[in-house]
Amino acid sequence: MPPPVANVLKSRADADEWRNLINDRPRGLDRRRRITNKVALGAITAAFCLAIAPLVSVLWTVVSAGLNRIDVEFFTQSMRGVIGEGGGALHAIMGTIQITLAAAVISVPVGILAAVYLVEYGRGAFARTLTLLVDVMTGIPSIVAGLFAFALFSLAFGPGVRAGVAGAVALSLLMTPVVIRSAEEMLRLVPTELREASQALGAPKYRTITDVVLPTAASGITAGVMLGISRIVGETAPLLLVAGFTDSMNYNLFSGRMASLPVFIYSQWQNKGVDAAAYDDRAWSAALTLIAFVFVLNLASRMANRFLGAKAR
Amino acid sequence: MAAILAEPGAGVRTAAPSDLTGAGRRKERRTDQLAKWTVLASGAAIVVVLAGVALFLLIQGAPALTAAASELPYQVDFWSLAGPLAFGSVWVSGLALLFATPIAVAVALFISRLAPRSVSRYCGIAVDLLAAVPSVVYGLWGIMVLAPNLAVCYRWLSENMGWFPLFAGTPSATGRTILTAALVLAVMVMPIMASVCREVFAQTPTATSEAALALGATKWETIRLAVLPFGRSGIISGAMLGLGRALGETMAIAMVLSPTPLLVSLQLLNSTNPNTVAAMIAQTFPEANGLQVNALITLGLVLFAITFVVNAFARRLARPKPEA
């Protein structure tokens, strides 16, 4: 039921506006209102262009500066043994893939199960507390997540421990609320009729969930997971704190420093050697790779949403 | 977010209840209980982890609160260190919000109301994609492209409007000031706020805007009378979301700003600027040892507390109001 007009009259001024509109009707638009309209719409369009300009500038800079080093060497070599020119970012790319997958392995099951709890089982104080805490988790600054992972690992293994898995733990702290939120939304959209039909056929609750609810929401949940991954792929601060960086490939998440794309970009920018241009080139090319990765994930998430099933609205 | 589901009924496998014997039904009930406990355990895990976060940070950070000044960064006691940094975080985020909110509202209005249908969808996708650009890229852009160009503007501002207290002092020749950092933050935060506002504006009840149009309102008047009042709380909630994100922003500020430790200053154009909590932690953590590490962890807790308050405020505002 749309709210009555009276509900939007928040002030006397608003009421006067509406009254003027009604009274003006026979006379039509006067110049003042037409000009105000043009000016306001023009201002909005100008603001839009002003907003787009820096974003276009960022993309343009990254693409034009990053194309310099997009070559085979960049994607097949690490920085081990490389001084000045040459070398590549393979160790950073592999590190990002490993750390992100590990973070997903931690957050996705926990996130989906928690969302199932909130939607299917949750009643009462515990569910309300959990919702509140998920809200809190959404707002954790990334550097605090990194500090937490550092505190955890230094309590357990002593200070100075740097490992890929610590970075994965910090990132999962950031990814879990995203997964829970989107899974929750998707699960709530499954029509109750489906659940009721399943239960009418005699399926116990867990069967209903695994065979009816989850498959129905699966594509939306996948989209949410991809969104979560695209959020953590670009995080620098936690990895800077706990995963460190290195020049060489590291295939072991549990021991030794592991490079990652965002930290690679930062360290190439920060620790330039004598041939500064070579470091700059690598940094921009890594930035281009990272942005391409994030965009592909985002677009794939949208396509999964769009093409796999009927819109509920 | 559009609600997307697989076709209803996909994957339903019917059970044949008459097939189950008493034992089968008991096994089913046990599995049901097991499922319930698993799911509950996941929820509990999250609570435990968050409690653990707070606890670990408190344990590791507490020694810094009582430490002697000589052990901490810049040789001051903890609160003298945290105060200026907290000011810096709030100041730069506030500035960013000041710039980003009107622009985000304008972008949302443009996409949802002004642009032709065919263009608006792509604009919307573009703005959402730009929300996903990592902050280290914005940092690179800020220091290499924006700061040098802004330095020229700062010189002009200082010469012509130096009487304004915020523009006093010697302008920075490199452009790496808190105003530049605030602008970079505004560019980062705007797409997020714009998508929240877009969603809110899309939910304006059509009856009200159609009523305005029927009464002869111009497009702008429709927006002002029907869309904006309805979306006011949504805009504020989006602004708080942006504020939360800006407060936690680390890398862009660490790369762009030229900080002076312990400084509290409102001047926008100088080389000497207050630093923010997150940037300070990122810059000093790799080289910190001993009690300095504990101090940085406590600083992280202070930041967490600030963002928690902001987010709580946003949640309060976003809670749907009871119908009149």
Next chain:
Amino acid sequence: MRECLAQAMRMITKLSRSGMAVLALGVILSGCAANEAPVVSDSPVATNTNTNTAPALQGTLVGGGASSQTAAQEAWRAGFQTTYSAVTVDYDPTGSGTGRSSFSSGGFAFAGTDDAFSVEEAAGAFAGCSAGTGLVEIPVYISPIAVAFNLPDVPTLNLDPATIAKIFAGKIKSWDDKAIAAANPGVKLPNTAITAVHRSDKSGTTGNFTDYLAETASAEWTWGAVEQWPEKLAGEAADKTQGVREAITSAAGAIGYLDASQAADLGTVAIKVGSDYVQHSAEGAAAAVAASKLETGRAATDIVFDLDRKQTTSKAYPLVLVSYLVACGQYQDANTAELVRTYFEHAVSTAGQQAAANQAGSAPLNSELTSLVSDAISKIK
């Protein structure tokens, strides 16, 4: 039509989901870097002509500390890891203080530091070292610190320590000041404001620069030798050497202090030594160090310089940074000892020092220092 499209997308997604898994697997399996194959790499600085006769050293060596050594460590690690391809050496530029404390606690197998351990600390206990075996502390990196500026059309300026101190203390605010003009007759100095750039992070470069100012211009520089720039002083703050360089390059009228290797296209200051003005150079730095005495009261393997900033040796450049490598006298783990010893030997070898000079602009150790240092290295067990 829509159903057809939806079905097609479903199939594509299903395929690509498994395809993506295969792709990911392929990437992971093929994620072996081309430059880390166990055969000779194509690194341009390969100093290995005898990989087949190199002993089979293996393991991971983790050290860290002074960030001033980062570029040199890159050069040493590149050469070392090329010769010994089964060894990974990591150097974490955590800063001298953290380097020393991590070495004490056993987190690092070796440390790089701009400030040597004090005599009392050197006699203390170090985890990872066998008790009572002392330290091996050697200077490995000698680098001049340049005072660089950005004035178009002015490639070099003569300045004495007092003027430099006043500039960085904010007392001299403009380039056409009398003090600068007096020392540079005939140079056209513009009326630009001076932007003094300093390091925002704790840094050995700052420590050595302020030490130089404190000793040679004690009346004008009253803040002592500090690694963290005094917060009362105004000026532009930049993070790390490259930050200082970028700040100087992007602002006309800027002046700052940084490692000389990064001052390549910038105008640099010739500082007054005795009665001459001396430009920065690796040879000048080496001469300044050679003219300084070693600290007394230390063990034979603890080689630390007491740099003489006020010296007037001809052509010496006393604004110099000396950085040390620290190792245990005897390690609890024999493999670590061998790795550390071999790595240090590589670092001080002619090839290693030359590689560092190329990469970081440092001054290679002279022959007598090299033999003194090699002696100490050989004692690492």
